[in-house]
Amino acid sequence: MNTPTLAAERISIIGAGPGGLTCARILQQRGIPVTVYDRDTDSSTRNQGGSLDLHEEDGQLALREAGLLDEFFALARMEGQEMRMLDTTGEVLVSRMPDDDDTFAPEIDRGHLRELLLRSLEPGTVRWNRALESVTGPDSGPRSLVFADGSIVETDLVIGADGASSRVRPAVSDATPSYTGVSFLEAWFDDLDTSHPELAAMIGAGSALASDGDRALFAQRNSGDHMRVYIARREALNWMAEHDLRPDDTSAIRAHLLQEFSDWSPETLRMITDNDGAYVDRPLFALPAPHVWAPSPTVTLLGDAAHLMPPAGIGVNLAMLDACELALALAEADTVDQALRNYESTMFPRSSERAVELDGHADFLLDMGGPDALAGPPEMQR
Ligand SMILES: Cc1cc2nc3c(=O)[nH]c(=O)nc-3n(C[C@H](O)[C@H](O)[C@H](O)COP(=O)(O)OP(=O)(O)OC[C@H]3O[C@@H](n4cnc5c(N)ncnc54)[C@H](O)[C@@H]3O)c2cc1C
CATH class of the missing domain: 3.30.9.30 (D-Amino Acid Oxidase; Chain A, domain 2)
Known part of the structure; x- marks a missing residue:
């Protein structure tokens, strides 16, 4: 456990999506200070999008680690686990009805999930209205966060949880989504x-x-x-x-x-x-698959920033599992460098397997x- 050292590190998460907020929550629970920056002007600026189903083996696992699983079940729609496949006339071809005690993939509105995570953080953790432009500074650190409003913040570790069009990604990778x-x-x-x-x-x-x-x-x-x-x-x-x-x-x-x-x-x-x-x-x-990068001791990515794929009902689950594993790796390793290597050694093969399976194509959706x-x-x- 390396909390005393990590408590002295300035850890910045870019992105208050499900991945970034889950990571912040688990770090804070373990006594590790963190600041989250998001380009939204506040938590309710824009419609957060559709319903998400959180799976037992990843999204729910992360919420259990964050101490938020019971609150999630209180908000989730268990009946939303029903799924039908229709033909083009609207006839039901397949129907999957959940049993009363099924918890394999309860649904929650994206906005409700964000509120649940935000409520769990220490006041002031998220700095709204801070759109990152770029990350500068040497690989060995410190790094500078350059924001669209002209402000610059110096930091020791940058966690890119800023989604599909990540502005952190170029600090470790030349890959761009196609x-x-x-x-x-x-x-x-x-x-x-x-x-x-x-x-x-x-x-x-x-x-x-x-x-x-x-x-x-x-x-x-x-x-x-x-x-x-x-x-x-x-x-x-x-x-x-x-x-x-x-x-x-x-x-x-x-x-x-x-x-x-x-x-x-x-x-x-x-x-x-x-x-x-x-x-x-x-x-x-989608990002090219597989998407990996050479280790950096001062920058890493999680969720869509790391492995944007066509939507197959797993994106948010992978983002939250990444977030959980990264936070735990930081809490447990002797150095930040070692923590990032430990995290990436598990995250890369997991995300690459799914991304290669989907192969950047979305034809399976049709x-x-x-x-x-x-x-x-x-x-x-x-
Ligand atoms: C149409 C559609 C439907 C989907 N449906 C599902 C589904 O049913 N189930 C599922 O699991 N997945 C689904 N996904 C995928 C899922 O939305 C993502 O995988 C998931 O949201 C990734 O989480 P994240 O935290 O990595 O990034 P995001 O949720 O994208 O969050 C990124 C955060 O970073 C902030 N940000 C972005 N750029 C900057 C910047 N420059 N500076 C500061 N902040 C910034 C954003 O405001 C946002 O808050 C769907 C995707 C699409 C496009």
């Missing part, structure tokens, strides 16, 4: 049970997905009687411009989608036509037909 060729368009539904009863009945209490090999619809219930649908298609990165569409022209985008999904049933197409508000374009990027149809996507095979 577009996978698949885009999600996000649609949002309010008052699902009362305003969209047919859709509510079709998707059940958790998530539902339908695909035809070239396109797919992923529907997921969120808390507060909301539903989010990801409309997945193979598209050019600039598909809107290519088709003379503007992001705020919801009717024109809807008409375009209806052409693309012309052979799907009207019942299923409600997931495209009946949404409340605008669509949000979310092109999917193709749940064929011989493996009943097994469904990776998330459903658990």
Whole structure:
């Protein structure tokens, strides 16, 4: 245990996402001071995105280590573990109903998870409105954090938990994410049970997905009687411009989608036509696989910053497991250098295996037909 030495280190985490906050919580629990910087102006600046299912073997494991598992279960939607696979007419092909005592992947809104983690931190741990531009300084340290507002903070260890477009990553790696060729368009539904009863009945209490090999619809219930649908298609990165569409022209985008999904049933197409508000374009990027870097004693990465992959229902779980293992490695090793090597020696093979499996492509998200149809996507095979 090296807490006295580490207590003297200035540890900075960039990113108050699930990975960065989990790491900060476990470090603080072990008496290790840490500061988190995030570009958001405060904890509720932007819609944090959809529902996340935390798995027993990684996301939940990290929360247990953080002493937050019971609070998680109090907030989580256990019924959200129900998952259906539909055909393009909306008929249910496969349904996985959780038993009453199942805890393999309870759902929680991303915003609720962030609040749970934030509440657990010492006041003032997170410095909001601090968008990192770059990390400078020698590999041996100290490092300088250069922020967009012109401020510079000197630090001994930088933990990059700043997601897909990490500004910490260039300090250890030249890799940049590439577009996978698949885009999600996000649609949002309010008052699902009362305003969209047919859709509510079709998707059940958790998530539902339908695909035809070239396109797919992923529907997921969120808390507060909301539903989010990801409309997945193979598209050019600039598909809107290519088709003379503007992001705020919801009717024109809807008409375009209806052409693309012309052979799907009207019942299923409600997931495209009946949404409340605008669509949000979310092109999917991935880092080259495997992504590793030469050890640095002053910088490391976790979560999407380290191993951005197409979404297969594991991203947040891997980020939280990374965070947990890194914090424990720092609490237990004799030096920071040794702790980072210990952490990376486990994280690299684990993330590389998953990333190589997905191979930077997101085509699997569109193709749940064929011989493996009943097994469904990776998330459903658990
Ligand atoms: C459409 C979509 C759906 C997904 N669905 C799922 C799912 O169902 N289940 C699942 O497990 N995973 C899912 N994922 C993946 C999951 O969202 C990520 O793997 C996970 O959020 C990674 O966590 P993180 O903490 O590493 O990074 P993030 O959650 O991206 O957090 C990064 C944080 O860093 C901050 N930040 C970014 N840049 C800077 C900067 N320059 N300076 C300061 N702060 C900065 C951000 O504000 C943010 O708070 C999905 C991804 C997408 C795109």
